[in-house]
Amino acid sequence: MKNFKLLTLLFVSALFSVSCIVDDEDETLDAMANTPYVVGFKTSSFTESYFEDLGPVESYYPVNLIGGMDGTPSSSNIVINYSVDPASSATEGVEFDFMDNSGTMTIPAGQRFDEFGIYINTGNLNPTEPTRLILNLEGVASNNATVSAFNTTLTITFVGCQSNLAGNYLVTGTRSDGASFSMGVEPLEEVGVNTFHTLTTGHWAAGSLQPDHGFSFVDVCGELSILPDQYLMNAYSNTWGGVQYPGASSGAHGVVDENGNFNIIYSIVLSGTNYIYNMTYTLQ
Numbered sequence: 001m002k003n004f005k006l007l008t009l010l011f012v013s014a015l016f017s018v019s020c021i022v023d024d025e026d027e028t029l030d031a032m033a034n035t036p037y038v039v040g041f042k043t044s045s046f047t048e049s050y051f052e053d054l055g056p057v058e059s060y061y062p063v064n065l066i067g068g069m070d071g072t073p074s075s076s077n078i079v080i081n082y083s084v085d086p087a088s089s090a091t092e093g094v095e096f097d098f099m100d101n102s103g104t105m106t107i108p109a110g111q112r113f114d115e116f117g118i119y120i121n122t123g124n125l126n127p128t129e130p131t132r133l134i135l136n137l138e139g140v141a142s143n144n145a146t147v148s149a150f151n152t153t154l155t156i157t158f159v160g161c162q163s164n165l166a167g168n169y170l171v172t173g174t175r176s177d178g179a180s181f182s183m184g185v186e187p188l189e190e191v192g193v194n195t196f197h198t199l200t201t202g203h204w205a206a207g208s209l210q211p212d213h214g215f216s217f218v219d220v221c222g223e224l225s226i227l228p229d230q231y232l233m234n235a236y237s238n239t240w241g242g243v244q245y246p247g248a249s250s251g252a253h254g255v256v257d258e259n260g261n262f263n264i265i266y267s268i269v270l271s272g273t274n275y276i277y278n279m280t281y282t283l284q
Contacts, residue, residue: 036144037074038067039107040137040151047220049159049193053123056097060115061156063105063137066148078107079141082116085134085153094124095131095158104141118156125160129221130250132157159194163219165256166190169281173203176276185284194219195227202268202277217253217264224254224264242266243276259283 042062050057063080065073081104090096099117107114118133125131133156137147171183186199186206198214199206217226226242242253243265254264260283268275 036146037065037078038148039063039078039080039140039145040066040148041135041154042066042113042151044151044153045155045157047157047159047218048120049162050120050122050125051160051162055122056119057122058099058117059120059156060117061154062113062115063107064113064151065107065111066151073110073112074107074144076109076142076144078145080105080107080145080147081138081141083136083138085136088132088134090131090133090156090158094121095126096120096133096156105137116154120158125158127160129161130157130159130223157220159220161221163190163194163196165196165219165260165262167260168284169261170284171198171200171279171281173277173279175203175278179203188281191216202275215266219256220250220252222256223248223250223252224256224262225251226253226264226266 040063042064046059046061048059065078083103084092092098097119099119105114105116116135135154135156137152140146166188168185168187170185172181173183174180181203183200183203183205188199189197191197195216195218197212197216199212201213201215204213215226215230217224224245228241244251245254245263245265248255253266254262256262262281263278264281265276265278268277
């Protein structure tokens with residue numbers, strides 16, 4: 001009899017526990033279903049490079065449904081208000097024209113994103129320095145949506161100055177612990193529009209780890225920016241990143257001088273220590 005009572009108690013307790021779990025899950029799902037949709041730009045920056053007059057070119061930038069509700073698209077249009085940031089250096093009617101001057105972007109009902117479009121006036125880009133259009137999402141004209149706290153700004157950089165950095169360079173460098181070294185002469189390869197790839201990284205000689213353990217960077221009118229998501233020499237798992245070059249106007253990692261030489265600064269984390277490398281490339 002005691003065993004029967006004990007089994008009965010355990011069975012009732014199990015039912016109660018399952019009921020609580022189900023109730024908790026229902027409450028969580030209900031809470032998710034009642035949260036507002038969250039919208040924002042998919043990517044915070046784009047670079048548009050043109051070096052000849054191709055006339056107006058259409059270009060589109062995604063604004064996404066990035067969260068909220070239960071994961072399903074909205075059953076009605078989500079209309080998002082935006083403004084041009086006063087810090088923008090690009091001018092409407094010069095570098096670009098809006099396709100729609102309403103000041104709004106719309107994610108259509110049943111969809112998870114929309115593409116905001118402009119015309120790039122390729123013949124009017126500044127040939128000596130980049131200019132930027134900065135857009136800010138201001139709010140949503142809907143009760144069921146809100147703007148993300150982290151995806152509110154889009155910067156479109158217009159580049160009309162073509163880089164000619166490809167060539168052979170004498171590479172020397174210093175490190176934050178006082179070490180200095182010379183890498184000899186190495187080629188700098190152009191791998192895309194204003195995009196270049198080195199042969200080496202840090203103080204490792206060419207071919208010492210693998211045939212190519214360089215890194216890629218972009219030249220925007222003489223300011224150099226290391227591309228993100230690169231791994232140290234493509235051989236080690238620890239990532240490395242650029243350190244802002246002193247005096248650069250846009251947080252660049254390096255600058256090109258009037259003779260075509262350049263410095264580029266980056267960090268490499270090895271065995272828990274963050275080493276800062278300042279590398280000098282002298283055109284040969």
